[in-house]
Amino acid sequence: MDKQGNESNHSKKNNKDVSLDDMNLGSKSISRRNMLKALAGVPVAGLLGFNLWRKIDFDKEKELRTLKELGLHELQNQKTYCHKVGEAHITIGIIGFGNRGRALAQGLGFLHPKEIEKRKKNNTFKSLEQQGDLNVSIVGICDVFDLHAQRGLETANSNLWHKSNHSVKRYLTYQEMLSDKDIDAVIIATPDHHHARMAIDAIKAGKHVYLEKTIAHTEDELNELYDVVKNSNVVFQLGHQITQSTTFKQAKEIIDKGVLGKITLVEATTNRNTPEGAWIRHLDSNGNPKPGNEDEIDWKQWLGQTPYVPFSIDRFYNWTKWFAYDTGMIGQLFTHEFDAVNQLLRIGIPKTVSSSGGIYYWKDNREIPDSLHCILEYPDRDLTMLYSANLASSRKRGRVFMGHDASMELGNTIRIMIDNNSTRYKSSIQKGLIDTSSPVISFDPNVGQIDALTSATAKYYADRGLTNTVINGKEVDVTHLHLREWLTCIRENRMPSSNIDIGYEIGITSLMAHRSYIEKRQVSWDEKNKRIV
Amino acid sequence: MIKQNISYTKSQLCVLLALRFLVGWHILYEGISKVLNPQWSSYSFLNESQWILSGISKWIISNPNILMLVDAVNIWTLILVGAFLILGFLFKPSAIIGSLLLLTYYLNAPPLLGLEYSIPMDGSNLIVNKTLIESVVLVLLVLFPTNKVFGIDYFIFRKTVKD
Incomplete structure (x- = not known):
């Protein structure tokens, strides 16, 4: 470099040098030779284009092959979100x-x-x-x-x-x-x-x-x-x-197609680590009590059928902490987890439930546990559902469906890992068609389509979780969708998705989990007499 | 000062051209791959930003419209810079813009002592990483240009000189 560099030294030129000064910058006509030199980048760009085309083709084929292997190549597209509602006000x-x-x-x-x-x-x-x-x-x-x-x-x-x-x-x-x-x-x-x-x-x-x-x-x-x-x-x-979430609908289709094989274990979790998450909500951001006193709050009506206690701003805002008003994490969080699993697998009321836990961190005046674990057994379905909740650690544990052939983590995104010892995919694993070390499928509602073989980095982007879902690229609040469904059913006299039968299953299961925790014993469901025993 | 009458040995020229094509290829494909991946967003990268640019990065991701604009500008800058480097078209401004863009990436996530990132980084780095090196390579290519002969810029500068 230092010999030639940017220095213009004609005397140093010899026959082997290529002088950029010799390129007839000032000549009137463009020689063929100079023209070719000027277009030197074109074949490079062409080569890139050709390889790009090959790569796109290769990726598509590989993705299709994986999806076919899993039987997912014909997934239904999500229903379109239509703005039309019924005329009846x-x-x-x-x-x-x-x-x-x-x-x-x-x-x-x-x-x-x-x-x-x-x-x-x-x-x-x-x-x-x-x-x-x-x-x-x-x-x-x-x-x-x-x-x-x-x-x-x-x-x-x-x-x-x-x-x-x-x-x-x-x-x-x-x-x-x-x-x-x-x-x-x-x-x-x-x-x-x-x-x-x-x-x-x-x-x-x-x-x-x-x-x-x-x-x-x-x-x-x-x-x-x-x-x-x-x-x-x-x-x-x-x-x-x-x-109502798009991800959930896609997960249902994946499960219905049997991609995971026989599912014998489902693990659902709650992981929170804030006072708000532990239902300490009677203070504002400055630490002062939130508004409300007996003159403004009809306390007797608020208590309803529950035993009388003097007015307390703590009870008014943090009612979840007492069994008189709620069942704590079972009522607030387990119900959602169970509902998700139940609506995907249609497991219904479990045969038995065992709950345990205690107040291990938030040692205030609460009755509800801050660490709770429920085991739901379904011997007729060869299935156990585990629910584990903790209010003193926010380490994410996810919601996982474990099948013999693959496992699925379902959150705001779906990730499917093929099991190393799967029977169904054995030959594909051996042939190297399926990689068991990373998710073989991930579904991100932001895109609205199944994306097989995502890159490690793409997986990070998929983690942006929201309470909203995405339908055809549009972000929509799931509560809105649930209300919309209810209203449509009223107008068209139809049955909504979270109807009384589903509600009954959730209700009984939650009460079983609660009773097991309170009575410190395993409780069973008497199917014949429709009673918890 | 750079003048047009620079001369290189054949091997120097070959290496300079190879370097130009390789860097251009890399940058162009970085841009194209982002177009091809509709999931891509600079969100995670900017969210990790830890050094002197962390303030502006946090501001960008806090506003969905700005984030969308930044994503689009980033993608198309990569594509245009990459293509222009390969073709030797508007080479000098392209290389300078490319170098500054890469420097911005570096400054958002420099491998400095004490800064840790949850997104895996490429290789093992201490202060220096490949992004910084590539940024400096682009400056080098500006100082040792090949575009006025081996590039579309030939047609532009030929006229300028003629007139």
């Missing part, structure tokens, strides 16, 4: 307008004006616009807390799509709301100890019901609710929205 009352009530109102297309402003500012308004108008009005709000009720009224008047022709009314009791003939349907989003009673009364009053989980706090309530729904013409939807 539906009037809705919301009972309980706390955090979940707000989220449900948002799913219906109602958002507090301040929230709209905030979302427009931080650029998160777009996903809401995908929802489309559901042709509903929120005409009634019932909440025992004045502040929540007021927020509910303001939200109900703020539809994203149209100005409401209906006035919004606040009801002081849910019975008052149910007696209003102008309300077609109710959404129940109160603390859990009210759920079943309110739903039963609503159905008896002829209202369609969207009930947040958990479905019921006792076996008697659940049985009564089941009978009431079965003997009515109303549409009942339980708030288990996971089935």
Whole structure:
């Protein structure tokens, strides 16, 4: 380099040198030789293009071969998301307008004006616009807390799509709301100890019901609710929205096609490590108690049928911590996990359930465990479902379906690993057609298609988890989809996905898990007499 | 100062041309592979950003529209720079832009002592990595140009000189 470098030294030139000065930069005509030299890069680009074409072809063929090997080459495309809703206008009352009530109102297309402003500012308004108008009005709000009720009224008047022709009314009791003939349907989003009673009364009053989980706090309530729904013409939807996610639908197809082989073990987990996640929610971000006192909260009504205790802001916001109002992680988190597994494998109520755990980290005034493990046995299906939850470590453990031929991790994405000792794929593994060391299939709803043989880096991108799902490239809130399904079923008199039969299975299974924890013994399901023993 | 009348030995020329084609090839394919992979986003990379550019990277990923714009600009810069390096078209600005782009990648995730990344890095690196080397190689190619003869730039500069 230092001999020639960028130095222009003609005297150093010899015959072997190639002088860039000699290239006739100033000549009038372009010689063929110079022309060819100038286009030296073209064959290189051509070579790249040719190899690129070969690579694309090769990848496609390899992917198709893998998909064929797994029997997944003919996967159905996801249903399209259509903005059309029925013409019948539906009037809705919301009972309980706390955090979940707000989220449900948002799913219906109602958002507090301040929230709209905030979302427009931080650029998160777009996903809401995908929802489309559901042709509903929120005409009634019932909440025992004045502040929540007021927020509910303001939200109900703020539809994203149209100005409401209906006035919004606040009801002081849910019975008052149910007696209003102008309300077609109710959404129940109160603390859990009210759920079943309110739903039963609503159905008896002829209202369609969207009930947040958990479905019921006792076996008697659940049985009564089941009978009431079965003997009515109303549409009942339980708030288990996971089935609406695109990933879930794809997972169902993969399982139905038998890609995993015989599944004998399913592991589901909850891994959280924050006060919020452990239901310590009565303090604001500055550590001060959140608003609410006995003058603004109808405490007696809030307690309902539960034993009287003096007003406590801790109980009001953190009701999950006490067994009088909830079953803790079983009611709040296990139900979702079980629902996911049940709707994929249709396993129903287990034969036996054993739960154990304790309060090992959050040693406050709680009754619910912060470490909980439930074993559900299905001897008739040759299957065990394990649920393990911890509120003092957020290490991700995922939700895994373990089959003899492959395992599937299902979260916001799907990853399938072929088992090294699989019988079905044995010859493909031996021939090197299938690699067992990395996921052979990963499905990312952001793309909307199965992508076999993803690269290691691509797998990282797939991990961006959201509560939203993606349909045809559009991001949609799953709660919105679940509500939409409920409304469509009301208009078309059809059965929704989280209907009373599914709800009953979840309800009984949760109560079994809860009773096992409380009674420190294995409990069984008496199929004949429909009782937990 | 660089003048047009530079002379190289044949082997020097061959190596310079090879270097230009190889770097161009690499950069062009990096861009094309991102177009071919609809899952690709710079999100994970920017999310890992730890050094002096971490502030701006966090800002980019906090805004979906900006992130989309950055992704598109990144992909098309890679494709154009890569193709222009190979073809020897607008070589000098392309190489400088390419070098700066690579330097930006480096500054977002330099293998400095104490900085750890959850995304696996290519090879074992301490302060120096292949991105930094490639960035410097592009500067070298600007200083030892071959485009005015072995590139489409020949047609441009031929006219300039003629006029």
